[in-house]
């Protein structure tokens with residue numbers, strides 16, 4: 001009998017989507033953590049293949065400066081010299097940081113602290129800008145602060161689940177399994193999506209609307225609810241401002257159901273059915289994702305959804321609320337620490353009264369910038385112009401993921417110093433790096449993440465650091481010490497960073513009234529941090545001892561605005577900026593597929609994940625295929641706004657696409673398919689409020705190859 005001890009399984013979290021599933025992991029295998037409240041033991045195909053992605057082939061294992069492997073001392077000096085030189089010659093605003101929802105909260109916190117608190121640059125943004133910044137902006141407008149009011153349990157408690165712009169079956173698979181279970185138990189599901197998807201198969205009603213018309217649909221709903229006497233006037237009177245203005249705006253935009261149906265290209269009867277179900281069902285959850293957010297009107301679309309929930313008093317109640325499905329594993333954590341260009345730290349904004357003094361005092365430095373920095377697309381434009389002299393990119397691949405990829409690559413090529421910290425040696429972005437810093441990956445790094453339902457969970461290491469790999473918080477702190485900020489960056493481990501983050505959030509909550517209160521976690525011992533169970537913020541210490549989380553926010557009708565009242569927002573209808581034309585007659589929808597993650601630098605290592613879709617493809621309606629002369633399995637070439645950079649993919653002819661619209665996956669990069677970059681087809685146009693690019697709506701011409 002084998003008497004050797006079982007290898008210890010480590011309770012950690014999946015590094016992919018915002019569901020934030022708990023994983024029991026060891027080097028040779030993973031399984032779902034039965035005790036984790038996000039997934040109760042379930043994993044999707046990506047999560048269950050995590051152990052197959054742990055090979056170190058292709059990893060960046062040592063620091064490199066202009067192509068040469070160097071020691072950490074040399075690399076850290078090179079980074080700090082470049083930053084110090086740029087600050088001395090051009091000012092702090094010549095240095096920028098581009099972060100990632102893949103970073104752990106501790107990494108994010110230290111990066112934001114160094115950039116804004118000590119270097120003094122406001123230019124700190126993140127790939128979360130591409131993912132959910134419209135939802136962030138809408139939350140702030142409606143609730144006063146960026147937060148998802150509900151929790152995953154609400155998907156099981158709701159009697160009506162509305163999924164808007166979300167293919168959750170592929171993008172949030174384990175949460176989708178909870179939705180499926182709810183549907184099997186008799187709950188209704190409405191899917192609002194221009195495409196037929198794996199998710200729409202669940203729908204009792206699928207509204208396959210014209211792309212970009214979601215605001216009209218929800219404005220129409222608000223006007224119809226009012227007309228039918230189905231709003232909760234008592235709730236509006238007691239807890240909300242702005243109803244009359246929002247209603248009048250909705251009535252102007254969507255004066256009748258037939259007009260809504262005409263503008264959205266839907267059947268009148270289907271729109272009426274949706275509206276009637278919504279009116280009849282107090283327990284309604286509306287979940288929305290990138291199909292709503294990635295738009296020039298993304299913030300307004302989110303607010304149009306939230307308006308209907310406020311008008312019916314369905315916020316923060318069991319089984320009722322608007323629910324932003326976050327794309328990345330720690331987009332929420334990045335928002336918490338202030339890793340967006342328009343925030344400072346701990347949910348405090350540039351215009352939060354007393355915020356600057358509080359943060360400067362807490363960090364013992366007064367370098368904080370005066371005004372917000374540049375958001376992702378504008379940030380890379382500033383790099384292109386030469387205004388940014390040093391750009392530090394952490395854990396993301398903007399040469400693939402930002403819109404107008406050729407322009408982003410030009411910007412990177414022009415930038416005097418590009419620093420990239422990454423797990424992988426060769427990505428489309430590392431190719432532009434002057435300085436490469438080897439970062440710890442999943443299984444090696446240690447810290448916390450926050451999922452879509454505000455649940456903070458530990459992500460733990462169970463592997464040694466290979467080569468000269470280091471955690472992000474470590475290398476950022478080491479650079480800070482090189483720059484002379486040593487006292488403020490003397491962390492011994494991620495627990496030190498987390499305690500500081502929690503203490504700052506707790507202080508901010510007391511002094512400025514922010515709802516992101518983590519005071520219950522600020523005194524965790526190292527052992528308590530190691531064993532921290534998943535918990536939803538705000539996390540406070542009740543007088544009787546222990547800590548308590550918060551499943552739902554605003555249940556009492558008190559919001560995070562200065563007067564405690566929620567705000568309905570007047571939303572106008574803005575159609576997509578990229579409209580089809582004679583030269584580019586097709587609408588391009590870009591999105592995720594089931595088995596790949598982002599730019600595939602990790603998921604491509606698990607060969608079975610390629611069996612679902614093994615190459616870039618173009619889904620096209622049969623009528624369009626016939627007209628263009630395309631055949632199933634042949635190759636097609638899409639030429640977008642930049643005709644010089646086409647997208648080439650395998651043709652898949654399917655009735656899932658509306659006529660005049662095609663779908664392409666976002667995952668392939670130049671590394672895996674030189675002509676498979678979906679971002680070549682998307683122009684760099686953004687929502688004026690959130691700065692989020694219109695990544696769901698390009699235009700192109702399609703020809704057989």
Ligand code: SF4
Nearest residue numbers: 014016017021044047
């Ligand atoms: Fe990971 Fe998301 Fe799948 Fe859960 S649903 S296992 S978090 S990819």
